[in-house]
Amino acid sequence: MKNYFKKHYPLLLSFWTPFFIMLGYFIYRGFYPFGTSSVLTVDLGQQYVDFFAYFRHTILHAPTDFFYSFSKALGGQMLGEYAYYLLSPFNLIFLLFPGKYLTAGCLVVLLLKYGCAGYTFGRLLNKNLKINGLLVPTLATSYTLMGWLIANQLNMLWLDAPIFLPLIISALYKLLSTKKSTGYVLFLAAMIFINYYMAYMICLFLALFFIWYQTEYFSNKKQLLKQTWLFASRSLLAIGVASALLIPTLYSLTTSKGQYTETNLSFKFEYLPFKMLSKFVIGAFNFDQMPEGYPNLFIGSLALFGFILYFLNRQIKRHSKIAAGLISLFLAISMCFEPLDLLWHGMQFPVWYPYRFSFVVSFWMIFLAAIALKKSDLALKNWQTLIILGLVSATLVYVYLDRKDLDYISNPTLLFTALFNVLVLLLLTLKKSEVHRLLTPFTLYLVVCLELLANTAYSLNNISYLTQEEFETPSTALTTDATTLSQLDTSFYRTAQLYARTKDDGLAQNLNTGSYFSSALEKSIPDFYGQIGQPDGDNYVGYYNGTLISDSLLNVKYLLQAKQTSELTSGQSDTALKAVSFRPDVSLYQLQTQTNKTRIYQNPYAVGLGYAANKALKNVKVLYNQPLTYQTNWLNAATGSAASTKYFYASNFNEVVFENTGKQVNLTGSYFKKTDLSKDAQIIFKFTPTTNDSYYLTLGSNLSGDYATWYNGTSEYSLYDTFRHTVVLNPATSEKGQEQIITVKFKKNTLWLDSFVLYRMDNKLVEQKLKQLQKSSWKITFYNSRKLTGTINITKKNQIFATTIPYSKGWHATVDGKSVKTYKIQDTFIGFNIGKGKHTVTLTFTPPGLWLGCIISLISLGITLLLYLQQRKRQK
Template sequence: MQKIMQTFIQKQWPLLLAFFVPFLTLSTIYIFQGVYPFGNDSLLTVDLGQQYIDFFAYYRQTFFEDPSTFFYSFSKAIGGDMLGLWAYYLTSPFNLLFLLFPHTQITLAVTCLTLLKISLSGLSFGYLLKKAFNGTGFILAAFSISYALMGYTIVNQLNIMWLDGLIFLPLIVLGLERLIDKKAGLLYSIFLGIMLFANYYIAYMICLFLICYFIFRLVSVSYPKETPWKMKFKETLVSIGLFIWHSVLGAGLAGILLLPTFHALMESKASYTKFEFDWELAYPFSEMLSKLFIGAFNFEQMPSGYPNLFIGSLALVSFLCYFFNQSFSKRERLAALAVMILFVVSLNLEAFNKIWHAMQYPIWYPYRFSFVVCFFMLVNGFRSFMHYEGMRPISTFVSMVLTALVSFYVYNGEFDFIYTEQIILTILFTFMVIFLLIIKPQKYTWLPVVFFILTTIEMGLNAQIDLSRLSYVDQDNFTVYQTELDANIDAVQDMDGTFYRIEKTFLRTKNDSFQANYPSITHFSSTFERTIPALFGSLGFPVGDGFLAYSNGTLLTDALFNIQYYMSEKDAPYLVENNNSLETKNAGLKKTLAYAAKPPSLIDALVTPTVSDEKKAAFELSIMQTKPDLRSYKQIGETDRIFIYENQNALPLAFGSSSAILDVSLLEDQPIQLQETILHSLTGNQLAADYFVPSEFDSTVYQNVTLSDALNETTYQKQVLNNDASVSFQFTPETDDSFYLTLSPNIKDEDVELFLNGEPFTQYKTYRDQLILNLASQNKGDTITFKISLKESTIRLKDFQLYRLDSIAFDKAIQSLKTGGMTIEEYGNTSFKGTVNIQKGQDILMTTIPYSEGWAVKIDGVPVQTKQALESLLVVPIDEGKHVIELDYTVPLFFEGTILTLLSAALLLLTALLFEKTIKGGHL
């Protein structure tokens, strides 16, 4: 065994260096920066901390707890298809690593997976250089390290699912090289299919690149001089045909995922696509040069910036020399130049940039396809180096002058991510590479080693500078929040095993429901179906293209969407001040809640990261909303930080309703009116008095403010600009009803500060629709003061109206709907079975499940046609009386996708066995 290992190392040591040098380099940086487990920082920053980490927790839950969530989950807003989310975030084969780590060590798993993927990208690139371009020794390792640690990798390592593209791209290109050279496309199709399965988004960019690369390589194919043009033409046609055929088969191999994902995209991300092109330049082309310098990155480059093109001095100089390297034909070099011009234009021209990003401009992380540009430069830089005779005097002079001019330009430019030290380091490394290329013809045995060492140091410095400019999430805070949330969710679920939804006044991310595995409403993902944010935006909630924050619920929306349990921070002023009266009111009603605050098991204690008592005590919840309505709910338990409430008005997942709900359309910026209409329509009582009654403030107090009124709008302006200015609205409720205030979307966090009874009023900051603010509940006789403090000189309040929810009428309506509610007897993420007793006047079974073609409904064993209410929710016609209801979900196009995958696999095998043998035998 030892001899086998020695032989393996002797033969494969360049590839081992390509893997282990990036691994050790990044590990060393993580150690010095204190990344967990070497310190208290974690990699959970930006989207990795706000989205991906929660999806990784869900990934484990799917394998270990409930495989049905692979298809559908009620942790995704009010429910949603999951295959599209898997295809975008989770289908990387390397994610299996998460199964080896406990739930409490998921941040450690992320660190290990990041190291593994980046190191594997170096290995796969080295394998390409060895097999396709006869790469050997330290030079193979040097270029592989440049690829693994290039600027794109370091900057985008937080988008961990994109790193699969760096691993599989070299293997796909290796397959393409074999297809062109040997007419064998099996390897190409297999790795293309794997890439499309692992991440279709990055695979799309790779597919566009492959077209460019194939044309480039086809143009550069050389034939013996005596080869007839007909033979050349025939060979070219065969290569084109095989490329198209094997590309189609590669896509077909991933059909089991791609077809359902396509259907999901048409309901989500693709539904926002506009085929409109902007032919403007994003910036002057010369500014792109700034990204060729060491450490050319800071946090501001993440939301918007220049493309990440840093590949190191050796690779860059070698690539530039490629265009003057006469070892390659002029035809090939001109083709490479044309490809690079296309890439450079694409990295600037808005229209081309949009095409590369699947017809949508990226939100954050600009120029996500720049890794294929770096790949192209690295491959041809390596090919040039291996056939380069060394720099001549004129080449040396031009190179040094060019380096100096570019450095001078960057030094005088306004690039806040580049300091003088970075420019000096870049010049130093470039000049050293130029010097070594001058003496390359001497073939010193130590020369490759020096190139390797220089490249390793340079790429390591770049990684250190880039990563030092990111802020990291505190590991202890993550651990405290994770364990506390898990404990409370487990407690509720242990107490109540029925189906319900849970919401909170606080959050770590909008995907907490995936982290702790519970049905919720708040959600954020790039594959979020647009109908649900549209619905909740119309109802007065903060939403966007891909997110929904359930932070502005009313008693009606809480009841309608089956939010049976609510969690709130204990020190909320609007709860603390009435805590004694609440305890008295709920005396004798409080259930016994078996909290998971019980001592952890020995295994849990060993695998859970240790947090000091001081850190636990200092931890604070991130508050999302102010919600006095919680006073109307029954407090059923508490922990050190959290109250848990039960909403006894929560409607079941499905209930009988009037068919009038089918005629209700969403209203823009009229959330109270929409909620009013919905409740009237559900009960069929459209002539009843209003549930939401318009009310007036008793008084208004102005401080340093003048006002002017227009239709439905009041403008408030500071009198003295540098002094504090505010408007305070007061009223005294004569009942314990809930009171709500509508706030127009033009009022943002940067414009005002909000206060309720002297305490900050918390509101989720990002919103685009009119909001509903909850100001009072169970406050009879109390003076309520809502204060708006102006940050700007002028603000405009549009449709600023106070409403009182008539609790008597509301309770009566909810109880009438509950009588036709579904009693769920069996349920899972993809199926429900239960009984209903539909009342007179109820001819629709209303659900709060998002409408989808995948849901099939049977009533008393008979399939019924589903319909859509509120432009988003699943409903079915139903008759009065008792019925058995069955709902089952099947992923649209999943069966067809499975057939496509099997058919493609069979055709690929048949092609490999028959067609390629025919080509090799010279019979084609």
């Protein structure tokens, strides 16, 4: 053991030093299981943790969900989601952490990723740069706890990139020096497989690194050509090995994220480049830096000084310095010049978390620092010390003078930065007696660890986190509801949420809730939601504002409603669930069962996943910002009713009270302004239903939570208040003769009542039409995520088979065993022609490009194996 530790302690410390530093911080913050807080924040709490729960369910219970899931909004292919979110080998650890313990799993995975990043970088320093001793874990810890990784620890899916980058660079060294290609091909292929997005950035960086390598180790043109061929061919081979996943993912991107690719370039600097110098200060990060900020570049004093020293060290060849300088300049410009920034992000501006590629910049700086510190033997000459001191002092003075525009900079963090800078400079400048030579590496190791811990604490203390209870309470309630429903009904159906934790609750709980949040959401889905009056965005949808028509046509068979606080026992009242929708029209549905905190209602009018529809449905046009008109057109076309058939009738308010704003006779489309800008303004709308029908209110996008707060009576309206198209609210159902009061409070000095109309729905006529469709619905007899089989009775010649399954080329339909051609209806769903009579209909999903990708992967793996065998033969 003693000999093993003596030989391997640099790599052991490279793993355990960042591991224990972060473990200490997590314990200090009281993250679960060490306290009542959790590591969940922003996207980790709102998105990723639900994907991890879905991963557990897929692996343990439903393998077909790997390819497709109906929990992805209305349904969608999942290979693209796996390729971006879920293929890290570390995710297997989540299999050990069910339910509420998933937060503890996140903490364990984070610690292991920190440790492994330190180990792989330490291995690169030790194996390829021949660095030994404490300098290895010192720089490995600088790499692991760099500003990018600390700022992005909540983006756990990206953290495999800094782990694999040193492995790929090390394998590249081996490829170019010994022609052994297996390691390079497999490590690069693994990175592409784990996360193609971060792998893309690594591939761009590899091209830059290869240029530097050739200047550093150039011998002759013949060798240059051979190594260029090796680098290009083996890189393409790695892409080929990953094609089984990459090609289906590329198809997925063409229908989702790829449709938002930026084509108009602005040749401009995004900010003053000197601003990024502030990111070398301790704690230069806060919440405001997440949506839009500067690149995270903190690497600690030693690594920063080492990077500068690389260009001052006379032992390093001039042409290597020139190449490194040009690459460094290119990377610096990439972090502020818009076209290059777009290039690194796949020609799409990041939604939050800007300059995601800056981890390769930090890697590059620490890598060059390692070379310089090794050659200088941790000793600076006086003139080098003066230059570094001058540059650092100028930087700190600039940041100090500009601190008013940098809200993440404080006097204490500037003071700590200066203190650590001075300490490190002193240690590097002291004359090296034998005692100093022994103590300096250890002292530097301690100082660097303290500096990185200070940066970690100052950076992460600026972020708020979910408590364990905030995660556990709604998750437990949803799990209970999901279990209850699975025992209650084994047929295929969708479920609407009137309470929620996140938009990915359905994914986490295996419930088809219709809501979803993901970077790879197919564009047609938010487009459709924008037409039916539901909240939508480029990467999310929320099914919260359903009507009897949309619920039934989309086969929303059950609604989950949270009990009000007043209904809970005293011990439960402090953990009430968050309502996301106010739906009095649940009174039209049947109360099926209830739990301690929720009620489950059944919709007796749910049509089914597929139904016989009139051919007119093929001609329904796209219609934004008129959701009730679109729903009318949908129901009329499906049932073959006359286009003039109406279900919604505009209703007037009985009284409108204007407070601190001018009166208007016509409300819809009116523009209001505060009379006294120093006081609050509001408008109170009153109406008394004349029937027990459902009443619906439409709100345009200018009435979202950014502009107004809505109240139902004295309570704030439960609604998802971020939407970009007109949405539908349901203020009253079965409340004939009871006065309803709706209040809107201004959030700004003006308010535009965009698309503001109150409607009454003819419930009886709607129910009659829905029952008509139910008679010819698809009776599913078998289903999983990839295959559905059932029978249907087509009673009329002019009918088609219509579904609410989102259209994809991956779906293949058969009628009575014979393949039929599918087409897109409503610009969203699958439809196909079908003859009159009783039929057995089967739909099967295979990810487009899967078989082609598998063939390319097998060929590429075969070539890799042949190259390996050839290399072994040559060695023998």
